Amino acid sequence: MKKLIEGSMAVAESVKRCRPNVVAAYPITPQTHIVENLAQMVADGELKAEFVNTESEFGAASVVLGASAAGARAYSTTTSQGLLLMAEVLYNIAGMRLPVVITCANRAISAPINIWNDHSDAMVIRDSGIIMLFAEDAQELFDMHPQAFKIAENPDIMLPFMVNMDGFILTHAFESVELSDQKLFDEFLPKFNPALKLDPANPITMGTLAEPKWYMETRYKLHETQQEALPLIQKTAEEFKAKFGRWYGGLIDTYRLDDAEIGFVAMGSLIGTLKEVVDDLRAKGEKVGVLKIRSYRPFPKKEILDVCKGLKQLVVFDKSFSYGWGSILQNEMRNCFYGSKHNPMISGFVVGLGGRDIPPSSIIKAYQQTKGKEILDEFVDVNWELVGVRR
Amino acid sequence: MSKPILLFAQPGSSKVNKTGSWRTMMPVFKHKDCTDCRICVTVCPDACVSGKDKIYNANLDYCKGCGVCAYECPVNDIDMVLEVK
Amino acid sequence: MADTIRPKKEKAAVEESLFTSGHRACAGCGEALGAKLVMDAAGPDTIVATSTGCLEVFSTPYPESAWRMPWIHSLFENSSAVASGVEVALKALGRKGNTKIIAQGGDGGTADIGIGCLSGMLERGHEILYVCYDNEAYMNTGVQRSGLTPFDAHTTTSPSGKISFGNQRPKKTLLDIAAAHNIPYAATASVAYPADLQRKVKKALATPGPTFIHLHVPCPLGWGYKAELTLEIARIAIDTGLFPLVEIEWGKVTRVRKITKDKKPVEEYLKPQSRFRHLFASEDGKKELAKIQAIADANIAKYGLV
Ligand SMILES: Cc1ncc(C[n+]2csc(CCOP(=O)(O)OP(=O)(O)O)c2C)c(N)n1
Numbered sequence: 204m205k206k207l208i209e210g211s212m213a214v215a216e217s218v219k220r221c222r223p224n225v226v227a228a229y230p231i232t233p234q235t236h237i238v239e240n241l242a243q244m245v246a247d248g249e250l251k252a253e254f255v256n257t258e259s260e261f262g263a264a265s266v267v268l269g270a271s272a273a274g275a276r277a278y279s280t281t282t283s284q285g286l287l288l289m290a291e292v293l294y295n296i297a298g299m300r301l302p303v304v305i306t307c308a309n310r311a312i313s314a315p316i317n318i319w320n321d322h323s324d325a326m327v328i329r330d331s332g333i334i335m336l337f338a339e340d341a342q343e344l345f346d347m348h349p350q351a352f353k354i355a356e357n358p359d360i361m362l363p364f365m366v367n368m369d370g371f372i373l374t375h376a377f378e379s380v381e382l383s384d385q386k387l388f389d390e391f392l393p394k395f396n397p398a399l400k401l402d403p404a405n406p407i408t409m410g411t412l413a414e415p416k417w418y419m420e421t422r423y424k425l426h427e428t429q430q431e432a433l434p435l436i437q438k439t440a441e442e443f444k445a446k447f448g449r450w451y452g453g454l455i456d457t458y459r460l461d462d463a464e465i466g467f468v469a470m471g472s473l474i475g476t477l478k479e480v481v482d483d484l485r486a487k488g489e490k491v492g493v494l495k496i497r498s499y500r501p502f503p504k505k506e507i508l509d510v511c512k513g514l515k516q517l518v519v520f521d522k523s524f525s526y527g528w529g530s531i532l533q534n535e536m537r538n539c540f541y542g543s544k545h546n547p548m549i550s551g552f553v554v555g556l557g558g559r560d561i562p563p564s565s566i567i568k569a570y571q572q573t574k575g576k577e578i579l580d581e582f583v584d585v586n587w588e589l590v591g592v593r594r
Numbered sequence: 595m596s597k598p599i600l601l602f603a604q605p606g607s608s609k610v611n612k613t614g615s616w617r618t619m620m621p622v623f624k625h626k627d628c629t630d631c632r633i634c635v636t637v638c639p640d641a642c643v644s645g646k647d648k649i650y651n652a653n654l655d656y657c658k659g660c661g662v663c664a665y666e667c668p669v670n671d672i673d674m675v676l677e678v679k
Numbered sequence: 680m681a682d683t684i685r686p687k688k689e690k691a692a693v694e695e696s697l698f699t700s701g702h703r704a705c706a707g708c709g710e711a712l713g714a715k716l717v718m719d720a721a722g723p724d725t726i727v728a729t730s731t732g733c734l735e736v737f738s739t740p741y742p743e744s745a746w747r748m749p750w751i752h753s754l755f756e757n758s759s760a761v762a763s764g765v766e767v768a769l770k771a772l773g774r775k776g777n778t779k780i781i782a783q784g785g786d787g788g789t790a791d792i793g794i795g796c797l798s799g800m801l802e803r804g805h806e807i808l809y810v811c812y813d814n815e816a817y818m819n820t821g822v823q824r825s826g827l828t829p830f831d832a833h834t835t836t837s838p839s840g841k842i843s844f845g846n847q848r849p850k851k852t853l854l855d856i857a858a859a860h861n862i863p864y865a866a867t868a869s870v871a872y873p874a875d876l877q878r879k880v881k882k883a884l885a886t887p888g889p890t891f892i893h894l895h896v897p898c899p900l901g902w903g904y905k906a907e908l909t910l911e912i913a914r915i916a917i918d919t920g921l922f923p924l925v926e927i928e929w930g931k932v933t934r935v936r937k938i939t940k941d942k943k944p945v946e947e948y949l950k951p952q953s954r955f956r957h958l959f960a961s962e963d964g965k966k967e968l969a970k971i972q973a974i975a976d977a978n979i980a981k982y983g984l985v
């Protein structure tokens with residue numbers, strides 16, 4: 204059944220169909236509609252789950268940690284300041300190998316306080332061991348959650364999973380979404396039944412202290428498992444397509460990239476804008492295409508190299524920045540190609556920080572500036588007068 | 595695919611760690627005036643005193659020699675002595 | 680009152696303690712004794728969440744664990760929230776049955792950094808017993824001051840010095856804070872009286888809803904006394920009125936341990952402990968002793984201990 208609904212509702216409808224046993228969260232704009240919708244579903248008896256209103260995001264993450272350790276399917280959602288408050292727990296959840304799923308309604312980080320979209324929050328926990336995928340639109344969000352639980356709970360993976368969605372742009376926009384049946388979800392997503400859990404019948408100890416003799420192996424295993432998740436993410440997207448008939452890419456996706464000379468790279472909802480721009484430029488004879496990074500952690504290096512073989516140049520549009528170093532996605536892309544036989548020029552533009560509008564015209568302007576010329580860490584649409592820079 | 599290292603520990607596995615080696619003073623249970631009150635069993639922070647019928651002893655594999663049992667014994671039936679190793 | 684120390688005879692003789700030997704607590708550790716007594720009172724059908732701190736570090740260096748019930752450690756400040764998650768999970772999965780849940784942590788993990796999560800747990804009404812093991816400082820990191828460090832105690836971050844008598848704030852009123860959540864049961868307890876402690880644990884676990892026990896656990900190393908004196912020091916803390924034994928049900932004090940016969944001046948408590956040594960080294964120290972006596976007297980008056 205197709206329905207015109209808000210992105211947050213698409214997430215809630217999907218999470219409901221994943222049948223979590225425990226939902227714990229704390230409200231923060233622009234994530235609020237997701238928790239409100241889930242709370243209503245529980246209140247109406249549509250979702251049979253324990254809904255826990257915590258005193259903070261730190262508490263919410265800790266509650267889902269405990270619930271997951273006890274063998275429950277557990278879900279939470281947050282953004283920005285809330286994600287940072289969760290950070291200590293999320294590292295812990297990853298280290299303890301608990302397959303919690305959280306949705307992050309990506310938002311800028313204070314100060315100055317700003318409730319609008321960028322990807323700075325997600326970057327704070329990118330090194331935690333959590334799996335991170337970015338969705339492009341409401342339908343992909345609806346479809347990504349069952350995949351998230353399935354991948355996270357795979358006995359060989361057992362890692363937390365963060366579904367990223369652009370705050371406001373996706374959380375608050377209304378889109379037509381195919382709300383697939385519960386039955387399909389139940390067939391696709393097996394019940395969660397971890398081999399080891401907190402259970403008086405088998406009283407194991409979880410969360411031990413690891414002295415130097417043991418710690419490094421656990422960290423190596425995190426990386427190894429992230430690598431093992433690569434084929435599984437791809438395979439799960441394919442399984443999803445076979446059952447539900449929808450496809451948004453596996454680890455990556457491409458749009459008109461096959462015969463392109465220049466590829467635009469981004470994550471999340473910006474992909475939609477880039478596709479429009481590509482259509483426009485193509486109409487004018489420019490050979491451009493789009494590379495969508497769907498899986499950010501694990502980072503699909505091999506797949507990226509494969510699809511970029513014919514490209515002369517990549518232009519990265521990044522919604523995050525590492526102050527004192529540079530645009531994060533741009534630098535990861537550049538790192539990706541270092542030492543490979545094929546070495547396209549890679550440019551990077553920083554766009555949309557704190558919800559700054561990203562009109563197609565700005566993308567086109569950036570493209571015209573950088574075509575055939577390397578430009579790095581370039582902030583787009585900045586009021587240079589305001590920052591006291593003469594250009 | 596290899597199984598992840600989860601760092602789960604088995605219940606009660608601390609018993610491999612013989613903390614008795616830390617000891618300098620050793621409890622000697624005299625078995626003379628014991629009234630079977632079991633206070634020595636109850637108050638041992640290392641859960642290493644056990645027995646029944648007025649015969650109690652510390653498991654010297656684990657006893658750290660803190661002396662709490664001797665101090666608390668209401669009839670002074672436990673002596674702390676310097677251990678000769 | 681020696682009788683309160685005596686457990687039932689038939690019990691414990693052959694059974695191995697649920698908090699077992701081989702852990703790495705210091706000799707005479709009050710916290711280890713406290714944990715043993717709490718666990719054995721709770722029984723094996725109990726899931727335990729523990730905060731970072733001495734108790735966690737000395738009991739679970741991988742691959743060893745002293746715990747014989749299902750046990751989890753996550754972080755320093757979240758054992759109450761982790762336990763909340765465990766509780767709702769068991770309920771959602773239909774596995775709750777008679778399984779009991781305990782969250783626990785040190786004075787720092789409870790009264791300072793973990794107080795937000797604790798308040799959330801108490802307010803939400805989870806069926807969990809929270810036990811705070813109060814050794815009156817951050818012992819695991821080397822005896823730093825916490826909100827439960829007593830007035831004038833020397834710690835490494837509230838040192839006594841040429842112009843200071845050490846920690847200048849009284850203990851946070853943790854029991855009152857917990858009880859103010861209007862929970863069915865909140866109590867103080869002490870390793871000095873194991874049977875009383877175990878009765879309180881059982882009572883708390885048999886009471887529906889969130890319950891709280893503030894457990895006094897002397898620390899030979901951090902407080903500076905001979906290891907054999909752990910129970911003795913704990914007893915004198917009670918007998919001076921510095922650590923009153925109190926039970927509160929739905930906000931009302933329902934039971935206290937009277938000290939009418941045993942009442943002692945605070946000097947008897949302070950003298951054997953090196954953390955209070957500086958109070959006996961100068962004339963000005965006498966004024967400080969009077970202040971500490973006033974704290975004890977206020978407790979005695981508040982709870983009618985004599
Ligand atoms: C967020 C955080 N801050 C600080 C620490 C360092 N730390 C670990 S245990 C501890 C002190 C524990 O004190 P307490 O809770 O009183 O328990 P105790 O060790 O005294 O039993 C501290 C400060 C930490 N692990 N995590």
Ligand SMILES: [Mg+2]
Nearest residue numbers: 785786816818
């Ligand atoms: Mg402490």
